[in-house]
Amino acid sequence: MTRPTVAVWKFASCDxxxxxxxxxxxxxxxxxxxxxFRMFLEAGPEEMLDHFDISLVEGSITTNHDAERIREVRERxxxxxxxxxxxxxxxxxxxxxxxxxxxYTRHIYARPDWIDTLATSTPIxxxxxxxxxxxxCPINKEQLIATITALLAGRRTPVTSHSVCVECKQRxxxxxxxxxxxxxxxPVTHAGCGALCPSINRGCFGCFGPSESANLPGLLEVLRxxxxxxxxxxxxxxxxxxxxxxxxATP
Amino acid sequence: MNAIQLDPQGGLDALVELLLADxxxxxxxxxxxxxxxxxxxxxxxxxxxxxxxxxxxxxxxMHETGDxxxxxxxxxxxxxxxxxxxxxxxxxxxxxTDGSFAVTRPPAPERPFAFIGVxxxxxxxxxxxxxxxxxxxxxDPRYAERRRDAFIVAVTCAVPSATCWCTxxxxxxxxxxxxxxxxxxxxxxxxxxxxAESGTDRGAELLARLPGSLATPLDRSxxxxxxxxxxxxxxxxxxxxxxxxxxxxxxxxxxxxxxADRCLACSNCTMVCPTCFCSTxxxxxxxEPDVASRTQEWASCFQLDHSNLGGRPVRASVSARYRQWLxxxxxxxxxxxxxxxxxxxxxxxxxxxxxxxxxQETLALIGPAADRDNTDRDxTDRDxTDRxxxHRDSGHRxxxHRxxxHRDSGxxxxx
Numbered sequence: 001m002t003r004p005t006v007a008v009w010k011f012a013s014c015d016x017x018x019x020x021x022x023x024x025x026x027x028x029x030x031x032x033x034x035x036x037f038r039m040f041l042e043a044g045p046e047e048m049l050d051h052f053d054i055s056l057v058e059g060s061i062t063t064n065h066d067a068e069r070i071r072e073v074r075e076r077x078x079x080x081x082x083x084x085x086x087x088x089x090x091x092x093x094x095x096x097x098x099x100x101x102x103x104y105t106r107h108i109y110a111r112p113d114w115i116d117t118l119a120t121s122t123p124i125x126x127x128x129x130x131x132x133x134x135x136x137c138p139i140n141k142e143q144l145i146a147t148i149t150a151l152l153a154g155r156r157t158p159v160t161s162h163s164v165c166v167e168c169k170q171r172x173x174x175x176x177x178x179x180x181x182x183x184x185x186x187p188v189t190h191a192g193c194g195a196l197c198p199s200i201n202r203g204c205f206g207c208f209g210p211s212e213s214a215n216l217p218g219l220l221e222v223l224r225x226x227x228x229x230x231x232x233x234x235x236x237x238x239x240x241x242x243x244x245x246x247x248x249a250t251p
Numbered sequence: 252m253n254a255i256q257l258d259p260q261g262g263l264d265a266l267v268e269l270l271l272a273d274x275x276x277x278x279x280x281x282x283x284x285x286x287x288x289x290x291x292x293x294x295x296x297x298x299x300x301x302x303x304x305x306x307x308x309x310x311x312x313m314h315e316t317g318d319x320x321x322x323x324x325x326x327x328x329x330x331x332x333x334x335x336x337x338x339x340x341x342x343x344x345x346x347x348t349d350g351s352f353a354v355t356r357p358p359a360p361e362r363p364f365a366f367i368g369v370x371x372x373x374x375x376x377x378x379x380x381x382x383x384x385x386x387x388x389x390x391d392p393r394y395a396e397r398r399r400d401a402f403i404v405a406v407t408c409a410v411p412s413a414t415c416w417c418t419x420x421x422x423x424x425x426x427x428x429x430x431x432x433x434x435x436x437x438x439x440x441x442x443x444x445x446x447a448e449s450g451t452d453r454g455a456e457l458l459a460r461l462p463g464s465l466a467t468p469l470d471r472s473x474x475x476x477x478x479x480x481x482x483x484x485x486x487x488x489x490x491x492x493x494x495x496x497x498x499x500x501x502x503x504x505x506x507x508x509x510x511a512d513r514c515l516a517c518s519n520c521t522m523v524c525p526t527c528f529c530s531t532x533x534x535x536x537x538x539e540p541d542v543a544s545r546t547q548e549w550a551s552c553f554q555l556d557h558s559n560l561g562g563r564p565v566r567a568s569v570s571a572r573y574r575q576w577l578x579x580x581x582x583x584x585x586x587x588x589x590x591x592x593x594x595x596x597x598x599x600x601x602x603x604x605x606x607x608x609x610x611q612e613t614l615a616l617i618g619p620a621a622d623r624d625n626t627d628r629d630x631t632d633r634d635x636t637d638r639x640x641x642h643r644d645s646g647h648r649x650x651x652h653r654x655x656x657h658r659d660s661g662x663x664x665x666x
Contacts, residue, residue: 030538145538153536153543162518162554165604169522170338170549174286174328177604179311187517187604201284212555213516213569222309222515222605 004053004152007039009073011059011066012093012121016138017084018042018058024141031145034152053078054151057130060086060121062093067118067127074128079151082124083144085137085240089209092137094121094243123243132157137207137240140192161212163187164204167195176203181226183233188214188245209241216245253455254471255463257445259321259436263295265462266367266404266432273457275365275402278334280327286311287327289334292367299324306412306597309606319443322436325412326370326596330525331377334364335397336384338522338549342393342532347541363400370408372417372596374429376525377403382588383528393547402453405430407474411485414597416610420491422595425474432458435474446474488610489617491581491591497617498582502574506615511570513605518551520599520607521576526592529557552576581613 008018022043024031035054038047055077061067074080082088090097096104097120105112124130132151134143143159150157164186168175176182176198184203186195190211197204210216216237223233237245257263270277271293281290282299292298304313304324316323346353369377377398384394408415408424417423426433431454435446446466449455501507521527531550536543550557552575558566566572584592593609600608 027538034538034540146535149536149538155534155536158533158535160554160556162551162556163516165517165519166522166549166551166554169329169519172288172329172333172338174284174288175311175519175602175604178309178602179285179328184604187515187519211517213553215512215515215569218513218515218605221513 003034003036004078005049005051006035006037006054006056007049007052007073007077008037008042008056009039009058009070010041011057011070011087011124012062013059013084013086013091015042015058017087017134017136020083020138020141020144021056024145027145031148035148050076051078052076055080057082057087057124058084060090060093060123061127062118062121063116064118065116070124070127079131080124080128081132081134081147081151082130083134083139085135085207085209086121087124088133088135089241090121090123090243092240092242095238096121097243132159134159134192135190135208136192140194142194143192160191162191163211163214164189164191164193164195164198164208167191167193168198171195171199173198176201177222177226181228183223183226183228183236185219185236187211187222188216188219205236205239206245207240209244214245253458254446254448254466255458255461256466256470257434257447257461257463259319259443259445260295262445262447262461262463263298263321263367265295266457267292267295267297269457269460270365270367270402273365274362276360276362277365277367278331279367279404280324282313285313287313287324288329289327289331289366289368298367303410304412306414306601307606308414308600308608308611309603311601320436320438321445322368322406322434323410325408325410325415326373326598328598328602329523330596330598331366331369331373332380332525332527334366335377335401336380336391336394336528336530336549337397340393340547342545342547344544345542359396363402364397365402365404367404367406369403369405369426369430370596371405371422371424371426372415372420372594373525374403374405374426375420375422375594376596377401378429379526379588379590379592379594380528382590383526386588403430403450404432404434405450407433407435409436412597412601414600414608415485415595416488416597417595418485419487419489419610420591420593420595424485430454437470437473439473441470441473444470446470489613491593491595494591494613494617495582495585498578498613501578501616504616506612507570507574509615510573510607510612511568513607514553514569514573515605516553516569516572517604518553519602519604520609521551521553522549523598523602524580525594525596525598526580527551552579577609577612577616580609 037045038049055073085091101119105115109115147157173195177184182203185206186204188210189204189206190208192208267277277292278289279292279298280287281297301316301318302313302324303316341357344355384391405426430450433448437444449458529550530547532547534545553572555564558564566575580592
């Protein structure tokens with residue numbers, strides 16, 4: 001692939017994953033040299049092509065309009081890469097999936113009748129075929145660059161789905177759960193962040209979603225025995241990846 | 252074997268100083284982030300003073316004792332593996348030039364390692380790892396470079412933890428071989444001191460330069476007593492030598508599924524294991540055209556893609572992955588490499604978030620404990636501390652503090 005054309009699309013999201021692209025700083029010139037960004041509103045370019053070689057899609061589907069728009073993105077795109085927890089899991093806005101969205105709008109908006117929204121927030125892959133997914137809230141810069149270089153080289157994207165624990169051990173961070181009893185979702189969370197939170201003495205809060213073999217009942221029992229409040233532990237699972245961390249209990 | 256007595260403060264300062272001056276990269280235990288782990292030392296002061304550790308399945312807690320003990324704890328969070336076999340390393344870098352490739356490899360470490368505070372189980376672990384990584388047919392050149400000329404300062408274990416089980420695996424508190432120097436910390440009516448013994452010629456050469464007095468026969472017998480006391484505490488839980496036979500035929504045992512309910516498949520046990528050697532290689536094309544690198548990272552048999560054959564995992568279930576790990580470690584390793592893969596350090600048990608205890612699971616697999624001798628596992632940290640204190644005149648360990656922080660449950664997942 002020689003300097004592919006690229007579009008960056010936004011759906012229901014906070015723009016944080018798009019900003020991760022701009023946050024590449026040292027690598028930004030090399031990325032711009034390798035990729036031909038034609039559509040990237042957050043950064044400026046706004047040129048609608050009939051075909052983009054690569055589409056990076058941020059955000060979830062929360063309106064009928066977006067459900068239509070994502071199909072158009074798919075038709076115009078060679079490779080679709082979804083970026084971030086909203087696009088891959090529905091995001092924190094998917095809490096609505098377990099509640100009455102009309103009640104939410106009544107409480108939040110002065111004119112709820114102006115709001116036209118779906119009852120659910122769903123990942124992009126529920127609507128179209130997705131070629132690659134990058135997890136996280138936001139996505140990890142190194143994973144993004146590794147994905148770009150893999151696509152340029154025509155290689156498989158090097159995203160592993162094992163637990164965050166592997167990354168803690170590889171960087172030499174002692175286990176907070178074992179050494180301090182800290183509530184940590186690392187054992188059930190998809191790697192990719194480089195174990196950022198435990199490295200600054202915070203338990204993992206699962207922003208990359210579940211790992212490949214996540215044993216949620218097992219971890220919940222561990223956290224309970226370690227003295228953590230069950231309600232708080234369940235609440236920690238109901239954030240950016242609420243649709244993926246399915247505990248079987250209604251949030 | 253020569254022996255001298257060292258001051259616990261000045262002696263260790265001199266030891267680190269001499270090793271640094273001799274051109275070694277000196278590594279030893281330090282207190283960091285709520286645990287004792289290994290790190291580079293710039294002086295003897297970097298080594299912990301006055302710390303005690305409680306370990307139980309899925310649980311590590313440490314506290315200050317208020318005394319001057321230097322080695323009154325058990326092996327820490329990480330192992331020496333991280334130095335001879337790093338968790339992540341660049342293997343080569345490739346640049347394409349006019350129809351050819353230029354390959355560069357990272358330089359070998361400039362200085363050999365000097366490891367201070369190596370326990371008997373860790374000496375053995377390095378030897379087990381050597382048999383794998385320095386296999387004559389498939390040697391790992393990067394491992395060989397890092398392992399070469401490593402200077403081993405071993406330490407007698409004075410206070411083993413509840414997760415230690417080295418005596419089941421042919422080990423014990425007193426290192427018998429594989430060291431250049433052996434330190435034994437003594438604190439009795441003759442005072443607080445380190446007994447230093449040499450195990451090699453270069454160890455003897457260094458010993459001669461250390462500021463100590465010649466050890467008397469009394470000193471050495473006192474050192475042996477420390478080890479003997481601990482051997483008594485750590486009665487073997489099972490016989491490691493029999494495990495290849497006892498574990499054969501357990502493939503369909505229902506206990507594998509029972510463990511899988513608790514196992515988080517997080518890979519922690521394999522990462523902290525001083526002998527687990529699995530790794531994976533990843534190629535990284537770079538943004539700069541025509542440049543790529545290749546890295547080697549630790550991998551684990553608990554990772555789903557570890558057993559991929561033809562794009563599908565052979566060991567898809569967690570029970571199959573746990574079975575692979577435990578039976579390889581304790582049984583089939585012997586057939587493959589001529590020794591057990593386990594040295595009984597207990598790290599996999601302490602650092603398992605779910606508190607899965609390798610000894611307990613093995614006992615459940617190989618049959619009722621009553622069928623064998625010495626299978627009592629009801630040893631707590633407090634027992635060990637109290638009984639270890641009985642062998643010390645000073646009785647300086649803060650057992651009250653320990654008792655207040657002690658949990659009878661033994662940590663998560665053991666109930």
